[in-house]
Amino acid sequence: MSISTIIRGDAERRQSRRAQKSRMKKVSRDEARERKRYRRMGFSNPANPSRSVLLTVLSALMAVYCLFPLVWLLINVTKTQGDFVTTFGLGFGSTFALFDNIARVFQYQDGIFFRWFVNTILYVVAGAGGATLLAILGGYGLSKFRFPGRKAVFAVVIGAISVPGIALAVPQFLLFAKLGLTNTPWSMIIPSLISPFGLYLMWIFSDQAVPDELLEAARMDGASEFRTFFTISLPLLAPGIVTTALFTIVATWNNYFLPLIMLKDSDWYPLTIGLNQWNKQASTAGGEAIQNLVVTGSLITIIPLILAFLLLQRYWQSGLAAGAVKE
Template structure:
């Protein structure tokens, strides 16, 4: 279906009509890319197959894990029994590891997000000597992998006597250069300078301007940084591995690895069905957090895409 658009062109003999046809279907229906569709399907399968494998094998007993196909259910459906056994095994140490992980996330990821908000807002909306130097340091810190700083961090905390304590995991988690950079760039675009000037003219102080005017505008960026720092802290493995010796302070990542490794020790009990079920329980809070905060995250990704 086509529509005719008319336009006038000047002529010595008077106005002359010229027509041009536009394919209406190309406007209403975007062009499809078979290659992009195939690539998206491959990425989707690659992402979902491990989750399906984890969910299916969480329903199996120890024996069914080795006697049945990995992507299909076994002879018995033992999901509930596995969950109960996971939560009660070794006097409920899994629950303690879960509590430790929540503690590290609340204090570490929450603190990192709060510091990123303050630092990003200040760097975006205030001018001060050395601002370019701070920018260079932040970019450089983003480029440095965390594993490269693990040994110096361990030596420093060892000198202060903080190793094998929760603070050895919480304090390094408070520093998030990537979160600071995200909040810096987001605050620079999301908060109009004219709005801050209007608040100051009306007599609002800097703290009131920040909490009453700026903070609501930063909500999508805050959620994005919070999700990144929460996932990084929840899945953190290497830092607790070198900092903690007491299993009572283990997060879930170290605890499940200890369960998985005990089958290789002399006299150790193989509990692979509990490791798999524990892994399923470990990812459920992250999935729930993404589902709850998804609408705020999507609005943050779209911020600045519409010009008024």
């Protein structure tokens, strides 16, 4: 699985995906058969061990811990405002208002929720996309080149992110204000372009996934560094890129403090700030309590991330399965 696959034609992509799927199915069937065979023989293959019930149960405890609050969310999106404040949190309300809630979320205040949703997508595409790109280039550069100042980069990055973000917000805001960027999408996008963790991840991945010998061979053929990067390294880095993209997307999607400082116009709000504003409305004189919409909006906010994770995970997983990494 590589970037080139994604660029290829639609029909071809679908076909290859189907082929991939049936291949995966066959592999897992074979593996299951193999496990059975090995069990009979009393032998365990460490690359394909038999399943353990005890370990599954222990992990299930962890899964319950992780999913439990989300169950609360799923139950409460089905309640009306009245039921929300009066009925037991883990029980259903007297009416099933899920669809009504969803409709109202998108209608409330002239459908501003949809606007927030679009904004968030804009910030994610431009911000997280850009952050991933910068991290790929930077991480690759740090891994594959020895240049003056290289050692300083990591120290400076770690040092800079140790400065409490809250206190940086004021100088950051003043700087952006002087450039006339506050209250515009740029004030959200530009700071999102930096993902120190993404840089680190791409550095490590480049170390592991791109053999120096391969680059050396390409150089000997007279290819330029960028050509080498795009044709040889990038496909090898695909699994790392997807992982980095995943982290930057989540970070941008859930960013709270930055937009709180930078944006005032609710037309530019991302979902997190918009939801918080709705949540606070309950305690504002003249405001209407709409916690049911806050909860429903929260669920709608999480769903795209979960979908992105599930979809990206397939690339990520097949990338690993294809053995692109160190095998």
